[in-house]
Amino acid sequence: xxxxxxxxxxxxxxxxxxxxxxxxxxxxxxxxxxxxxxxxxxxxxxxxxxxxxxxxxxxxxxxxxxxxxxxxxxxxxxxxxxxxxxxxxxxxxxxxxxxxxxxxxxxxxxxxx
Amino acid sequence: xxxxxxxxxxxxxxxxxxxxxxxxxxxxxxxxxxxxxxxxxxxxxxxxxxxxxxxxxxxxxxxxxxxxxxxxxxxxxxxxxxxxxxxxxxxxxxxxxxxxxxxxxxxxx
Numbered sequence: 587x588x589x590x591x592x593x594x595x596x597x598x599x600x601x602x603x604x605x606x607x608x609x610x611x612x613x614x615x616x617x618x619x620x621x622x623x624x625x626x627x628x629x630x631x632x633x634x635x636x637x638x639x640x641x642x643x644x645x646x647x648x649x650x651x652x653x654x655x656x657x658x659x660x661x662x663x664x665x666x667x668x669x670x671x672x673x674x675x676x677x678x679x680x681x682x683x684x685x686x687x688x689x690x691x692x693x694x695x696x697x698x699x
Numbered sequence: 700x701x702x703x704x705x706x707x708x709x710x711x712x713x714x715x716x717x718x719x720x721x722x723x724x725x726x727x728x729x730x731x732x733x734x735x736x737x738x739x740x741x742x743x744x745x746x747x748x749x750x751x752x753x754x755x756x757x758x759x760x761x762x763x764x765x766x767x768x769x770x771x772x773x774x775x776x777x778x779x780x781x782x783x784x785x786x787x788x789x790x791x792x793x794x795x796x797x798x799x800x801x802x803x804x805x806x807x808x
Contacts, residue, residue, distance in 0.1 A: 600745060629741070629800050685746060688788075
């Protein structure tokens with residue numbers, strides 16, 4: 587089992603460019619999450635999906651869109667990247683929304699110039 | 700909404716004990732604890748559920764005071780491998796989940 591995989595591992599964008607971060611899990615989990623991690627800020631939830639076909643905003647959704655393509659895959663899109671979106675992005679999955687541990691992917695380090 | 704962790708940083712010698720605290724202003728369904736090493740993803744340590752159930756690591760213990768919305772993580776007889784940043788995560792009503800800002804733990808020989 588690969589667990590949670592993310593692509594790409596690193597990305598550099600110019601302001602205004604768009605890109606999609608990909609995430610997939612092979613644990614048959616219902617819930618999936620996108621977080622960003624900035625120095626000193628901990629992990630902040632961008633969007634989550636409690637099940638296939640549903641998505642909900644987290645703490646910092648502005649500037650992002652998500653798609654829960656199927657049970658395995660949950661993508662995060664930046665339509666017009668801004669320097670404030672420079673961060674490390676983690677995808678995670680869990681069995682249910684409440685009371686189950688989250689398994690994290692290795693992260694994507696994104697720099698917006 | 701974000702839980703408050705204390706202390707922000709702690710340095711221990713091998714074999715010493717540490718306590719990390721997590722406090723929320725909202726009623727909680729559960730508290731999660733994760734450890735993250737530099738440049739890596741967070742790794743699950745423990746979950747404490749409302750009602751007293753716990754799931755997780757057999758060498759790490761934690762408590763959850765539901766009335767005070769507080770949790771503490773107890774690290775005993777620390778080892779070098781315990782070094783990292785510890786995060787609590789809090790689940791609350793409305794499918795909300797927030798991580799704390801983290802506690803940096805350094806264990807030295």
